[in-house]
Amino acid sequence: MTQQIPIHEGLFSWPASKPQLLGSRCRHCAEAAFPAQPDCRSCGSRETDIVELGDRGTLWTWTIQTFMPKQPYHSDETEQTFTPYGVGYVEMPGGVRVESRLQQNTPEQLQIGMPMQLQIVPFRNHEDGSQLMTFCFTAVEE
Amino acid sequence: MDVAIIGIGLHRFGRSPELSGMQQGAAAVRAALADAGLTWKDMQFAYGGSQDAGNADALTNELGLTGLQFTNIWNGCATGGSSLHAACSAIKSGEYDIGVVVGFDKHPRGAFNPQPSEWGLDEWYGETGMMLTTQFFALKTQRYMHDHGITEDALIRVSEKAFLNGSLTPTAWRQQPLSYDEIANSAMVSDPLRKYMFCSPAEGGAALIVCSPEKARQLTSKPLFIKAAAVRTRHYGSFEVFAPSQAMDVADAPTVTASKAAFELAGIGPEDVDVMQLQDTDSGTEIIHMAENGFCEHGEQEKLLREGATGIHGRLPINTDGGCLANGEPVGASGLRQVYEICVQLRGEGGARQVPNQPRVGYTHVYGAPGLSGVNIITK
Numbered sequence: 001m002t003q004q005i006p007i008h009e010g011l012f013s014w015p016a017s018k019p020q021l022l023g024s025r026c027r028h029c030a031e032a033a034f035p036a037q038p039d040c041r042s043c044g045s046r047e048t049d050i051v052e053l054g055d056r057g058t059l060w061t062w063t064i065q066t067f068m069p070k071q072p073y074h075s076d077e078t079e080q081t082f083t084p085y086g087v088g089y090v091e092m093p094g095g096v097r098v099e100s101r102l103q104q105n106t107p108e109q110l111q112i113g114m115p116m117q118l119q120i121v122p123f124r125n126h127e128d129g130s131q132l133m134t135f136c137f138t139a140v141e142e
Numbered sequence: 143m144d145v146a147i148i149g150i151g152l153h154r155f156g157r158s159p160e161l162s163g164m165q166q167g168a169a170a171v172r173a174a175l176a177d178a179g180l181t182w183k184d185m186q187f188a189y190g191g192s193q194d195a196g197n198a199d200a201l202t203n204e205l206g207l208t209g210l211q212f213t214n215i216w217n218g219c220a221t222g223g224s225s226l227h228a229a230c231s232a233i234k235s236g237e238y239d240i241g242v243v244v245g246f247d248k249h250p251r252g253a254f255n256p257q258p259s260e261w262g263l264d265e266w267y268g269e270t271g272m273m274l275t276t277q278f279f280a281l282k283t284q285r286y287m288h289d290h291g292i293t294e295d296a297l298i299r300v301s302e303k304a305f306l307n308g309s310l311t312p313t314a315w316r317q318q319p320l321s322y323d324e325i326a327n328s329a330m331v332s333d334p335l336r337k338y339m340f341c342s343p344a345e346g347g348a349a350l351i352v353c354s355p356e357k358a359r360q361l362t363s364k365p366l367f368i369k370a371a372a373v374r375t376r377h378y379g380s381f382e383v384f385a386p387s388q389a390m391d392v393a394d395a396p397t398v399t400a401s402k403a404a405f406e407l408a409g410i411g412p413e414d415v416d417v418m419q420l421q422d423t424d425s426g427t428e429i430i431h432m433a434e435n436g437f438c439e440h441g442e443q444e445k446l447l448r449e450g451a452t453g454i455h456g457r458l459p460i461n462t463d464g465g466c467l468a469n470g471e472p473v474g475a476s477g478l479r480q481v482y483e484i485c486v487q488l489r490g491e492g493g494a495r496q497v498p499n500q501p502r503v504g505y506t507h508v509y510g511a512p513g514l515s516g517v518n519i520i521t522k
């Protein structure tokens with residue numbers, strides 16, 4: 001079986017039965033950030049802790065990427081195989097809005113305020129033969 | 143103390159395959175000098191910048207090695223605004239009394255492709271397809287429309303006006319008006335924004351000769367005065383481009399703080415402005431910037447646009463030269479193009495696009511990544 005590895009360390013807890021987005025929270029002002037930051041952008045403190053931001057949220061805004069982006073975009077797709085993808089900010093129970101790819105990619109499927117579920121999905125094949133995994137959100141029933 | 147503008151110059155925006163970006167900058171400086179009736183040797187200092195067309199101080203190879211103080215400025219979309227701000231400070235300090243501000247650019251065709259590392263981000267953010275300014279403007283517009291009851295009709299009307307004004311502006315890139323239906327039926331790029339609602343990277347140059355009020359009295363009978371030049375960056379919580387996360391409490395955008403600072407410096411309010419240039423990277427941002435700069439309430443834009451209030455003959459004439467939508471975006475030059483256009487309007491030299499009733503107060507506004515804004519207020 002192909003080995004699966006996260007596209008970047010520290011973005012989400014995985015593998016896990018219920019993967020969570022990981023971020024940081026400031027010990028002084030309690031503001032959260034994603035990905036985890038060593039410094040707090042709100043109060044300037046240098047004391048932050050890694051925290052789980054949750055795996056469900058609500059859609060705050062969305063758009064659809066209809067054309068294949070130029071580099072630095074790096075997928076396995078070609079202009080011919082490119083599939084439009086959704087992008088949105090999802091409001092997390094951890095107290096921050098996280099930008100993410102969305103599984104839904106038509107306007108009919110997306111609506112501000114709808115509940116969204118975190119998923120860890122294959123993104124592309126790595127040069128060493130492994131599969132790079134990233135996070136995304138998908139619309140779910142209430 | 144005010145700073146005077148006594149010369150303005152522009153090299154046409156769009157595509158000039160025969161000229162480098164630098165040559166377009168030099169052409170703008172020569173035009174501004176000719177407009178002021180001065181020569182390059184009269185300049186004591188220069189501030190200038192470009193994103194993709196080289197170091198501005200290399201312009202001295204074209205214009206003459208006179209030994210003047212020349213400082214390169216690079217500050218994203220606020221490059222022109224920051225150059226002008228620096229020039230105003232140099233004159234107000236008393237160190238110099240006359241100099242030039244110049245911006246120029248020449249970008250490759252197609253969308254910009256910024257790199258994550260230049261913005262303090264890790265590679266995954268770009269690799270997975272979130273490092274696009276078009277997405278950000280679409281995401282911001284989508285939420286704004288939801289919060290303030292703006293419909294697609296307003297987005298279409300902004301573009302319709304931009305291309306109409308462009309068709310009246312000889313130096314604009316886009317010279318053809320587009321119909322409401324052509325815009326409404328153009329391809330969806332990033333929901334809710336369509337093809338004709340986005341500006342494209344382009345080429346061009348713009349320059350201004352600025353001096354002290356005393357010097358202006360000796361040199362010209364038609365000076366204009368910079369009453370305020372303000373540049374501000376984002377606060378924690380403002381919704382900005384290239385942000386993997388945003389705070390829950392949305393703070394005022396840098397446009398709001400730059401605008402307030404400029405009005406305070408000038409001692410006037412939005413109701414006193416007769417003609418304005420607002421950053422229109424896309425039609426959604428022009429709508430948002432109308433309110434962020436204080437020219438209307440959030441949500442009021444829908445009605446204003448339907449009534450044609452932002453047209454050349456309306457009560458809030460916005461982007462009289464067609465703005466970025468019709469001129470394209472040479473990043474280093476755009477901010478100074480706005481100032482050039484305001485000067486044309488205040489002098490009454492706008493021809494087919496002249497705002498009626500002798501406008502006296504003009505306003506310019508830029509906004510860019512990763513959350514900075516520059517505002518100028520200019521009067522007769």
Ligand SMILES: [Zn+2]
Pocket residue numbers: 026027028029030031040041042043044045
């Ligand atoms: Zn803090």
